[in-house]
Amino acid sequence: MQNPLLSLLFLSCFAFSVSHASTGDEAVAKHREGKFEEAEQIAKQACENNDAKGCFYLGFKLQQESKPEESNKYYEKACGLNFAVGCLSLANNYRQGLGVNRDPEVSIRFYQRACDLGETLACSHLRK
Template sequence: MAEPNPKELFNLGVKSNKAKDYIQAKKYFEKACNLNYGGGCFSLGFLYTNKDFGEKNYKKALALMTKGCELNYALGCVFLGNLYTNNGPMVKKDLRKATQYYSKACELNLGVSCSLLGFLYQNGNGVKKDLKKAFALYAKACGLKDGDGCLRLGEMQRSGEGVVKNREQAMKNFKKGCELKNKLACMGYKATIAEIMNERCQLGDEVTCVYLNNLLDLFDIDE
């Protein structure tokens, strides 16, 4: 019988971890990591943060998680990015490092990381504020089916923040975010429809006024 490949070893480790068989999980993750499988290194590191594992060691955990990211495990990179956005038991807040890890995960096409990186650029947190870059990152995130990316893309288009105001395009992105189960994107979609209809109503379009009233009742906008 052939030896399991690195991915299979990783999957066996995940299965053992879910069953709370941490000793066996460690063996599988170690083997996968030694074969340069990033997920194995990261997951082994994560084990060292688990008090139930019995070998809690933040220094070792951070080294293994970092190795996982260096081996292109995107989820490991975004996890590290999140770690460095706050002070914690493992690291001190360092937005420069957070930016680097988010960037790598985004380059590896992890949509949520593109969205988180876009948020840093939109607000100038740890980086020079760059709305065009933020917009491009949100667009990439949305294209990678990250609902939050679609939401933020729609918000920028709806308000005209750093881009040409385009409510029709904003509605498309809000709708896509809503389809990806992002509740705020659903709200953005409904609110934009109501906003457009309200303007038409104010211009004397009575039919639109009727539809608007029905829309407000349907969407419970006031709640």
């Protein structure tokens, strides 16, 4: 027989941890406050928890630091989590050869994915 109080305690702890998981939105908010290190830590935790915006934030930060190879890993994860701007950024990097070998075919694939997810800028790249 299960102890109902123990079950209630477990569910309460689980609900608390889920509701207080770090998100990419929190990382962006900390960044806007100028708390860059805190923003990065929050984004890392968010990305580990499959928060696409957290992954994108890390990719963008690394690209700004001239680390495109590392940034592409985060863009790819964000894209895989259906974050259109992650797909767009990856497409741009494949088009330009930033952190990857230049590959127009792969670039088009990522532009198409971003377009399918509603990113109109990616759609315009496909029309060129």
